[in-house]
Amino acid sequence: MNKLFLGIDVGTFETKGVLVDESGAVRASASRRHEISNPSQGFVEQDAESIWWSDLCFVSNELMKSDAAQGGEIASMACSAIGPCVLPIDADLNPLRPGILYGVDSRARDQISQLIERFGASAIFEKTGNSLTSQSAGPKIMWIAQNEPDIAAKTKWYVTSQSYLVAKLTSKVVMDHGTAGYFHPIYDLSNKRWDVSDCTDFVSDDQLPELAWATDVAGYVTEAAARQTGIPEGTRVAVGTTDSPAEAVGAGVVQAGDTMIQYGSAGYLINVLDEPVSSRDLWSAPFVFPSSYVAAAGTATAGTATRWVAEIIGLKETTGDAKFFADLIALAEESSVGANGVLMMPHLSGERTPVQNPNSRGIYFGLSLSHKRSDIVRATFEGVAHSIAHAFSAFSSAGIKSKSIRAIGGGTKNPIIIQSVSAIIGKPQLVADSVGAAFGDAVIAAFSIGHITSRSGIFDWVSTREEIAVNAQLEGILLSDHDDYLELYNSNNSLALKRADRNRDG
Numbered sequence: 001m002n003k004l005f006l007g008i009d010v011g012t013f014e015t016k017g018v019l020v021d022e023s024g025a026v027r028a029s030a031s032r033r034h035e036i037s038n039p040s041q042g043f044v045e046q047d048a049e050s051i052w053w054s055d056l057c058f059v060s061n062e063l064m065k066s067d068a069a070q071g072g073e074i075a076s077m078a079c080s081a082i083g084p085c086v087l088p089i090d091a092d093l094n095p096l097r098p099g100i101l102y103g104v105d106s107r108a109r110d111q112i113s114q115l116i117e118r119f120g121a122s123a124i125f126e127k128t129g130n131s132l133t134s135q136s137a138g139p140k141i142m143w144i145a146q147n148e149p150d151i152a153a154k155t156k157w158y159v160t161s162q163s164y165l166v167a168k169l170t171s172k173v174v175m176d177h178g179t180a181g182y183f184h185p186i187y188d189l190s191n192k193r194w195d196v197s198d199c200t201d202f203v204s205d206d207q208l209p210e211l212a213w214a215t216d217v218a219g220y221v222t223e224a225a226a227r228q229t230g231i232p233e234g235t236r237v238a239v240g241t242t243d244s245p246a247e248a249v250g251a252g253v254v255q256a257g258d259t260m261i262q263y264g265s266a267g268y269l270i271n272v273l274d275e276p277v278s279s280r281d282l283w284s285a286p287f288v289f290p291s292s293y294v295a296a297a298g299t300a301t302a303g304t305a306t307r308w309v310a311e312i313i314g315l316k317e318t319t320g321d322a323k324f325f326a327d328l329i330a331l332a333e334e335s336s337v338g339a340n341g342v343l344m345m346p347h348l349s350g351e352r353t354p355v356q357n358p359n360s361r362g363i364y365f366g367l368s369l370s371h372k373r374s375d376i377v378r379a380t381f382e383g384v385a386h387s388i389a390h391a392f393s394a395f396s397s398a399g400i401k402s403k404s405i406r407a408i409g410g411g412t413k414n415p416i417i418i419q420s421v422s423a424i425i426g427k428p429q430l431v432a433d434s435v436g437a438a439f440g441d442a443v444i445a446a447f448s449i450g451h452i453t454s455r456s457g458i459f460d461w462v463s464t465r466e467e468i469a470v471n472a473q474l475e476g477i478l479l480s481d482h483d484d485y486l487e488l489y490n491s492n493n494s495l496a497l498k499r500a501d502r503n504r505d506g
Helices: 048-064 109-119 121-128 137-145 147-152 159-169 223-230 243-249 303-313 321-332 375-397 415-425 437-448 458-462 472-505
Strands: 002-010 013-023 026-033 072-081 087-089 157-159 172-176 211-212 215-218 236-240 258-263 265-272 284-285 292-299 343-345 361-364 404-408 431-432 464-468
Touching: 002 048, 002 159, 002 243, 002 437, 013 048, 013 072, 013 087, 013 437, 026 048, 048 159, 048 223, 072 159, 072 243, 087 147, 087 159, 087 303, 109 121, 109 137, 157 159, 159 172, 159 215, 159 236, 172 464, 236 437, 243 258, 243 265, 243 437, 258 375, 258 415, 265 375, 292 375, 303 321, 303 375, 321 375, 321 415, 343 375, 343 472, 375 415, 375 437, 375 472, 415 431, 415 437, 415 464, 415 472
Parallel strands: 002 072, 072 236, 172 211, 258 404, 404 431
Antiparallel strands: 002 013, 013 026, 087 157, 215 236, 258 265, 265 292, 284 292, 343 361, 431 464
16 A cells, blocks of 8 residues: 555644655645634633644544545654644643643743843853743743642643644653744753753643654554544654744755745744754744754734734625635735835734834834725735844844745735745745645654655655745835834834833733
8 A cells, every 4th residue: 555644734723634645745635724812912822622632633534534545554644733832731631721822922921021030131042042032932831830820730741732732642742852942941952951940930840741853753643542533543653843844844944054934824934054053033943853953033923914904904704715815915906015105014913033022013104094905905915024024134133044945834825925025135935835834744754754764855745836036126115115114113112112011000
């Protein structure tokens, strides 16, 4: 029978799964939509059982019923999910509360301040290679300990999204180094190990998963998991990683100097390195493969901003995603480059790289009575591009060069956003012809059992859809607008902080 590799990714708004054959061809796919929860300002959560695990079971059962699965053998699988998330679970792997999401959840501001006061910013940076931000998982664990002590007392392990899924599949509680690298300040980057020194008031060593590389085999699908998922019992399960590194692998961003720009619900960028490079404006972490590293950047909103503006202007999603976004893009194209003078700062959930400011807020600047819905939508698209370009600038500021840039994610289908990014950063982008992180998971699954034997061998499985060149006409207008975008942020930062303090006090 033909070997098949199963990849499943739980994203912010959708779970996708694929079956890939020995040549790298996708033979079957399935998906399921879901939502996030915003229980209060700055809190962003998802239920691990009813979304993460339920989605994986739904998608895997759909794939196991496919013709491809009936005619082949599942050689191995890997899953990825949004991260780094924080989920406390008990000894029976039961979630004790909803998962606290990655950097879009900014609840742990006070805990970040406490930890900086406790250790000093320099000591944290020296140990972890990172500054504490909303992307850091450690402060969120501390938040649980301080605000939900009953839950903390029952917690056997603190896991992240894909660690929970792997545990449900195999009964093995394990986390990849790449995800653990975001558990500042309790992960030692230089020595690649947990270190809870002076953090035992909110977490202990035995509450943290075993560490391994994403391409290691974590275990095997149990009888109980097989009944729920339809995946054959005994199937080998790779440790896996979060969605963005998986997307990078699926796009062929695997060698030093390769850069990925992920156009998803948020923007995420990584540059692959052979040695760690630490910068206060970037996140430094191990990558998927042993002795590989990344410097990473991220924005707080991208695709979420486009959905938000559609709701604000009253565009209804009644005909499916493809038609909905086509209508939204067509509306934006009724405006002109520069949105007829409207400049938008899409900090609707604060902003991450390079400002790391959860208090920053969205702005439309330059509005007049003459502006139309089309200008508002185009300004939002261009605002997302300005945000991603601002994050990309942190690489050059850290002395990191990009040899090639591959773009991936649903936002690559938005020509205004992706063309605007190339114009602002002055670099072309190769759009990967990939179904996303689920395909990267299948690559990781194949790598974990030696079907793919080297990083260069991954290129046999990946291809490019198109190249986005630098458009000189766009460049002239958008570079000037980008200078104004940076000035708009700097001019309003203190006011955003004052208003955030007032709202917290009120």
